[in-house]
Amino acid sequence: MIAFLIRRIGTAILVVFTVSLLAFMLVRLAGDPAAAIAGEGATPADIERIRILYGFDKPWFHTYLLWLERIFNGDLGYSPITRQDVSAMIAKALPVTLTLGGMAMLFAMMLSLPLGIIASLKPNGLVDRIVLAITVVFQAMPVFWMGLLLLLYFGLYWRLFPTGGDATLKHFVLPAAALGLFASPGLIRLTRAGMLDALASDYVRTARAKGMSEMTIVLRHTIPNAMIPVVALAAVECGTLLGGSIVIEAVFSLNGLGQLAWRAIQRLDIAVIQGVVLVVAVIYILLTLFADFLNAFLDPRIRVK
Structure with missing residues (x-):
């Protein structure tokens, strides 16, 4: 089990470094x-000063190592x-996206x-x-x-939930339901297939x-075995929901990472784009790592292999 954990953690660290390099490049x-x-109205002298200030005049690997050093700090x-500091901007938006x-x-x-x-x-x-018909409908319908x-x-006709904002948990019910319905078809089909095999x-x-x-057979024998692939897919889907919530955040006026990344792309805010990509990638990798550990705990054959 220890060797299995070390291998998975080592792989996760390598993936994090690879994602950071891709985001940078x-x-x-x-x-x-x-x-x-510098912006549209900047002079060549202004651009050159910014290039020297941020180290863009140096080789890319030198700038990348400096960026990694700042991240470790x-x-x-x-x-x-x-x-604003990118860390502060992400720290403000991250709880909204994690809650959603x-x-x-x-x-x-x-x-x-x-x-x-x-x-x-x-x-x-x-x-x-x-x-199965429900899964087809949910999968065919765009999340927005x-x-x-x-x-x-x-929100508008029956006025059961707020139509926008992120002040309370009640504000997250409708956007969470929209994302949940979007993620449910794959989970339903995988649960059904796992149960049929079991x-x-x-x-x-x-x-x-x-x-x-x-x-007794269903509760004690089939469900635990059928849940192993579902756990892995749920972790992947959770990471996908975190990274792909930009549309829902726009529809329901949620100030999460999706909206932060979209505004940064519009303004070419490089530091924010790199920070958001790195944070979302790390969360995604940690969720996948957790799914590996949980699957190894549920099925000893995985860690033996």
């Missing part, structure tokens, strides 16, 4: 960062456009697991066909359209031959 390849920081840089992603994943799991389990108990039956429908009916396995047939009740 892609922004540099997008154009002259000094000109972007907890400094993600300074935004000359907003005149966490509630969305909770909603998706609460919806997906029961539907996937119920659909698997009688495959190709009426309930199974209804559940889902958000607009929820906003229209639950129900057709030899140990389930043995348990039935011993006279165990169907409820």
